[in-house]
Amino acid sequence: MKHIDTKLVEKKMGSRLTTNTVAKNVFLAATLFGLLVLVILIYRVVADSIGWIDFEFLTNKLSTDPEKAGIMGAISGTLWLMVVVAPVTMILGVGTAIYLEEYAKKGRLQAFIQTNISNLAGVPSIVFGILGLTVFARALGLGNIVLAGGLTMSLLVLPVVVVASQEAIRAVPQFLREASYGMGATKWQTIKNVVLPAALPGILTGVILALSRAIGETAPLVVLGIPALLIPLPDGIFDKFTVMPMQIYYWTLDSALVAEYANLAAGTIVILLLVLFIMNSIAVLIRNKFQRRF
Amino acid sequence: MTVSTFTANSAANTVKDKTESKKGMVYNTKDLNLWYGETHALKNINLEIQENDVTAIIGPSGCGKSTYIKTLNRMVELTPIVKISGDIQYREKSIFDKNFKVEDLRTHVGMVFQKPNPFPKSIYENVVYGPKIHGIRDKKVLDQIVEKSLRGAAIWDEVKDRLHENAYGLSGGQQQRLCIARCLAIEPDVILMDEPTSALDPISTLKVEELVQELKKDFSIIIVTHNMQQAARISDKTAFFLNGEVIEYADTDVIFSNPTDKRTEDYITGRFG
Ligand SMILES: Nc1ncnc2c1ncn2[C@@H]1O[C@H](COP(=O)(O)OP(=O)(O)O)[C@@H](O)[C@H]1O
Ligand SMILES: [Mg+2]
Numbered sequence: 001m002k003h004i005d006t007k008l009v010e011k012k013m014g015s016r017l018t019t020n021t022v023a024k025n026v027f028l029a030a031t032l033f034g035l036l037v038l039v040i041l042i043y044r045v046v047a048d049s050i051g052w053i054d055f056e057f058l059t060n061k062l063s064t065d066p067e068k069a070g071i072m073g074a075i076s077g078t079l080w081l082m083v084v085v086a087p088v089t090m091i092l093g094v095g096t097a098i099y100l101e102e103y104a105k106k107g108r109l110q111a112f113i114q115t116n117i118s119n120l121a122g123v124p125s126i127v128f129g130i131l132g133l134t135v136f137a138r139a140l141g142l143g144n145i146v147l148a149g150g151l152t153m154s155l156l157v158l159p160v161v162v163v164a165s166q167e168a169i170r171a172v173p174q175f176l177r178e179a180s181y182g183m184g185a186t187k188w189q190t191i192k193n194v195v196l197p198a199a200l201p202g203i204l205t206g207v208i209l210a211l212s213r214a215i216g217e218t219a220p221l222v223v224l225g226i227p228a229l230l231i232p233l234p235d236g237i238f239d240k241f242t243v244m245p246m247q248i249y250y251w252t253l254d255s256a257l258v259a260e261y262a263n264l265a266a267g268t269i270v271i272l273l274l275v276l277f278i279m280n281s282i283a284v285l286i287r288n289k290f291q292r293r294f
Numbered sequence: 295m296t297v298s299t300f301t302a303n304s305a306a307n308t309v310k311d312k313t314e315s316k317k318g319m320v321y322n323t324k325d326l327n328l329w330y331g332e333t334h335a336l337k338n339i340n341l342e343i344q345e346n347d348v349t350a351i352i353g354p355s356g357c358g359k360s361t362y363i364k365t366l367n368r369m370v371e372l373t374p375i376v377k378i379s380g381d382i383q384y385r386e387k388s389i390f391d392k393n394f395k396v397e398d399l400r401t402h403v404g405m406v407f408q409k410p411n412p413f414p415k416s417i418y419e420n421v422v423y424g425p426k427i428h429g430i431r432d433k434k435v436l437d438q439i440v441e442k443s444l445r446g447a448a449i450w451d452e453v454k455d456r457l458h459e460n461a462y463g464l465s466g467g468q469q470q471r472l473c474i475a476r477c478l479a480i481e482p483d484v485i486l487m488d489e490p491t492s493a494l495d496p497i498s499t500l501k502v503e504e505l506v507q508e509l510k511k512d513f514s515i516i517i518v519t520h521n522m523q524q525a526a527r528i529s530d531k532t533a534f535f536l537n538g539e540v541i542e543y544a545d546t547d548v549i550f551s552n553p554t555d556k557r558t559e560d561y562i563t564g565r566f567g
Contacts, residue, residue, distance in 0.1 A: 184400035
């Protein structure tokens with residue numbers, strides 16, 4: 001007694017295969033749609049920027065004359081911002097991750113902190129801007145200098161670093177810790193000599209991704225009142241500054257007045273995208289190179 | 295008290311009477327009980343382990359062999375749900391004494407694990423890990439320790455020209471002997487081995503077994519094994535564990551030729567496990 005009726009199977013075969021093909025094409029179309037939008041976007045930006053990106057565009061200071069204007073100020077502002085964000089997120093982010101993974105007892109408190117870190121990652125960036133304005137710019141009296149912007153950005157990207165570092169630390173196999181403890185190492189010696197070196201590639205990947213997010217963020221800096229038109233270059237973390245996305249924002253606004261500002265904005269976007277693309281590639285390279293070593 | 299505990303005690307006592315005058319005792323386990331949450335994994339263990347012996351711990355999977363050996367260097371407490379009662383004395387000091395730090399205990403008692411677990415560092419760095427942890431910085435001293443430990447683990451000739459290559463390039467058997475070398479580098483008194491050959495091929499297994507014979511001259515070795523032939527070949531004393539209890543503990547030849555307990559006999563003749 002057979003349960004599968006061969007005739008019925010044959011009869012339905014055609015429609016089953018059709019559905020299969022349709023499904024495949026639906027998913028392909030979904031993928032292509034996203035890609036298409038991206039291609040159009042990049043095409044338009046690149047087309048607008050052609051002829052505007054040259055050496056002087058990168059090395060000139062800001063100017064109201066579109067022919068002379070450059071983004072040196074925004075580039076150095078971004079670099080100074082990184083000088084604050086990189087160490088602050090490294091220390092706070094990796095420190096938090098070590099505490100949560102290696103020291104904190106798995107329990108309610110740990111779960112509570114964990115949930116809040118995840119929630120923090122979902123807070124809109126403008127809210128961080130308001131926090132930065134209230135705490136760093138006003139309460140601490142820093143104003144709109146690099147340090148205030150950098151600390152605000154650090155808070156914004158901190159969850160990224162914490163979560164990435166936690167994952168990297170968790171991926172270090174327990175048998176390596178046991179080997180270390182088994183020889184009489186203390187917890188800190190084990191973390192320093194075994195866990196962190198093994199987790200470093202994952203941590204670095206997280207830090208680079210966090211930095212690339214900080215480079216592209218605009219809203220918190222708008223709230224902090226980062227100046228629209230800033231000619232002098234920042235010389236340190238206590239100077240006023242501007243960054244690439246801010247430059248893009250103001251040039252786009254002002255393109256109603258001077259049409260060429262739109263081309264300058266497009267040129268800045270291309271540079272910004274290039275920088276982000278390079279940073280993300282480095283992150284992916286590190287991840288692939290060190291993946292699954294154990 | 296259960297009958298089996300009684301058997302274990304009397305067996306231990308007979309052995310002790312014969313040898314006590316010659317050899318010291320490294321470990322004395324007294325009424326040890328251990329729970330993983332609700333699971334009662336070790337039940338009233340009483341064992342005396344002599345120095346310079348190879349003491350084998352045999353028994354079917356899940357009977358508590360690993361749990362027991364990990365209790366001896368307190369690694370078992372890395373599992374948060376573990377609860378322990380009773381006492382273990384190492385060289386007449388309770389290992390649970392507040393003043394006896396686990397880090398200190400573990401420099402006297404090295405451990406070799408079931409799966410070779412070298413660090414993803416060079417062979418050299420693996421061996422000097424312990425000494426560096428304990429504050430040795432002098433390069434000359436470290437070099438000496440490396441050679442001595444690798445020779446001690448019978449792997450020096452195979453790796454002496456590639457000390458600075460990554461340990462992950464070694465075969466499984468070589469990795470395990472490297473782990474033994476790494477353990478020797480802390481100059482331990484006792485070496486705990488938890489099924490050290492179960493992940494190895496027969497030839498590597500043989501090498502490790504020969505090594506154990508060599509090491510017992512200088513160290514006391516406690517070895518968990520799944521393999522009864524191995525226990526018979528290399529150990530002086532054998533403890534048979536079953537369901538968290540020590541059923542029988544005696545000289546290895548007695549256990550294998552003339553066991554007292556029916557369950558020991560059933561196990562060694564392969565009737566279960
Ligand atoms: N981390 C743990 N959590 C809970 N139960 C455990 C844990 N480790 C071991 N056990 C239990 O303890 C008992 C003894 O395990 P183990 O010592 O690993 O046995 P063996 O090494 O003899 O195979 C088993 O019943 C096992 O399920
Ligand atoms: Mg085991």
